[in-house]
Amino acid sequence: MPDSLTILAIVLMALVTYATRAGGLWLASRLNLSERAEAWLEQLPGAILVSLVAPAVLTSGIPGALAALAVVMVALRTGSLPAAMVTGVATIVVLRSFL
Numbered sequence: 001m002p003d004s005l006t007i008l009a010i011v012l013m014a015l016v017t018y019a020t021r022a023g024g025l026w027l028a029s030r031l032n033l034s035e036r037a038e039a040w041l042e043q044l045p046g047a048i049l050v051s052l053v054a055p056a057v058l059t060s061g062i063p064g065a066l067a068a069l070a071v072v073m074v075a076l077r078t079g080s081l082p083a084a085m086v087t088g089v090a091t092i093v094v095l096r097s098f099l
Contacts, residue, residue, distance in 0.1 A: 063095035 057068045070091045075084035
């Protein structure tokens with residue numbers, strides 16, 4: 001069983017995380033952003049995802065590149081993020097076991 005200091009740390013981290021997200025949403029609702037700024041903010045989650053995934057794909061060799069390609073193809077064809085994720089995981093597992 002975790003001690004009380006660990007639980008306190010987890011609760012405080014959750015509160016800080018919530019506060020930053022809620023604060024950002026509150027602040028964004030108070031600002032009048034231009035259409036260009038709003039369009040930029042809408043693209044931000046995709047850019048962050050690419051910045052997290054790209055290094056892993058580039059350093060995992062051929063299996064990673066093929067799995068990424070499979071993910072993109074399934075995502076574009078089905079529009080389903082869960083299906084794309086399952087495809088990527090299954091592809092990388094299979095390719096790593098054979099290559």
